Amino acid sequence: MVPNRTCALCHTSKPILRRPKTGQQLCKPCFFYVFETEVHETIIGTNLFQQGEKVAIGASGGKDSTVLAHVLTVLNERYGYGLQLHLLSIDEGITGYRDDSLKSVKRNQQEYGLPLKILGYDELYGWTMDRVVEQIGRKNNCTFCGVFRRQALDRGAASLDADHIVTGHNADDTAETVLMNILRGDIARLGRCTAICTKGEDSIKRSKPFKYAYEKEIVMYAYFKKLDYFSTECLYAPDAYRGHARVFLKDLEAARPSAIIDIIHSGEAFQVAQDVELKPQQFCQRCGYMASNELCKACTLLESLEKGMGKLAVGDRNRRKLDDEPMPQGMRTIPMFQRSATTDSASPL
Numbered sequence: 001m002v003p004n005r006t007c008a009l010c011h012t013s014k015p016i017l018r019r020p021k022t023g024q025q026l027c028k029p030c031f032f033y034v035f036e037t038e039v040h041e042t043i044i045g046t047n048l049f050q051q052g053e054k055v056a057i058g059a060s061g062g063k064d065s066t067v068l069a070h071v072l073t074v075l076n077e078r079y080g081y082g083l084q085l086h087l088l089s090i091d092e093g094i095t096g097y098r099d100d101s102l103k104s105v106k107r108n109q110q111e112y113g114l115p116l117k118i119l120g121y122d123e124l125y126g127w128t129m130d131r132v133v134e135q136i137g138r139k140n141n142c143t144f145c146g147v148f149r150r151q152a153l154d155r156g157a158a159s160l161d162a163d164h165i166v167t168g169h170n171a172d173d174t175a176e177t178v179l180m181n182i183l184r185g186d187i188a189r190l191g192r193c194t195a196i197c198t199k200g201e202d203s204i205k206r207s208k209p210f211k212y213a214y215e216k217e218i219v220m221y222a223y224f225k226k227l228d229y230f231s232t233e234c235l236y237a238p239d240a241y242r243g244h245a246r247v248f249l250k251d252l253e254a255a256r257p258s259a260i261i262d263i264i265h266s267g268e269a270f271q272v273a274q275d276v277e278l279k280p281q282q283f284c285q286r287c288g289y290m291a292s293n294e295l296c297k298a299c300t301l302l303e304s305l306e307k308g309m310g311k312l313a314v315g316d317r318n319r320r321k322l323d324d325e326p327m328p329q330g331m332r333t334i335p336m337f338q339r340s341a342t343t344d345s346a347s348p349l
């Protein structure tokens, strides 16, 4: 980069970076300020939080959630949101990966003085991902991990009596998800994947304050702030299909940086046609968690593992095969879901 003589915002200091989102050359303090202010504007513009809410930050120890914990702590103080922030980590039981990243979370907990709860797949499901992979191999293991994590975050948050879960999903993640849902023709997910906040009936709110934050800027923020995070990819290989969407998105971004935001805006503009039938929500008959069938996805997957049939990666097609197999003695099930109290009467920020 041929630097301008001065920062594009303060016109005083020497610029040290080019902002990936806008191409502006900025000094460090101005970059921190615009990055934080844009997240604040997203929060205020979408009425994301209520005064006094208890917010569980999904903390994986990776860059996104580490920056999220940092920025929310800063904004909560700067703008008096009045949030009770809590770190919530799910230990999937992946030796050499999650155990190391949890060490970063613990160091950050000390640094920010935030309480931390760790909930393990082992404790909740009786299975670690190491053991799941032993049974099913690496193919499809992300399906188990994703379904188990979603429910574990809800259960962890409910046990904290939290009103809200926030995750570090960023603009790149959201744009990838839009692309994936288009490629799969998954209309139901396409309709809801760009929502900044989702709340199923009787479930805890879940939101993505970094929905418009570029991954490259999150990495820059972490780097220049010298934040402590863990940067290794999962040992059990990332979701292959998402990988294609990611590569495609990176190519588009290289040609035109606004591609990421443009795809998100396109996703936001999609409307599900009236005649598209969406499955109604119900509660799992076994564990009481939200479900679109009699059993929730986690109970179905757990049952397949317990029966030694995890390789089926049970979708609707294989449900019959699973039902035909008798329940093993002492089959593990997930405890009943305890919902937390809600604070719907609280006032917005």
Ligand SMILES: Nc1ncnc2c1ncn2[C@@H]1O[C@H](COP(=O)(O)OP(=O)(O)OP(=O)(O)O)[C@@H](O)[C@H]1O
Pocket: 057, 058, 059, 060, 061, 062, 063, 064, 065, 066, 088, 089, 090, 091, 092, 149, 166, 167, 168, 169, 173
């Ligand atoms: N084990 C976990 N415990 C708690 N939260 C998690 C965990 N894994 C993922 N999350 C939440 O989901 C978000 C997206 O997770 P993903 O696996 O896509 O990782 P990522 O994009 O690399 O994010 P990060 O850099 O924070 O790990 C994370 O930012 C975090 O908020």
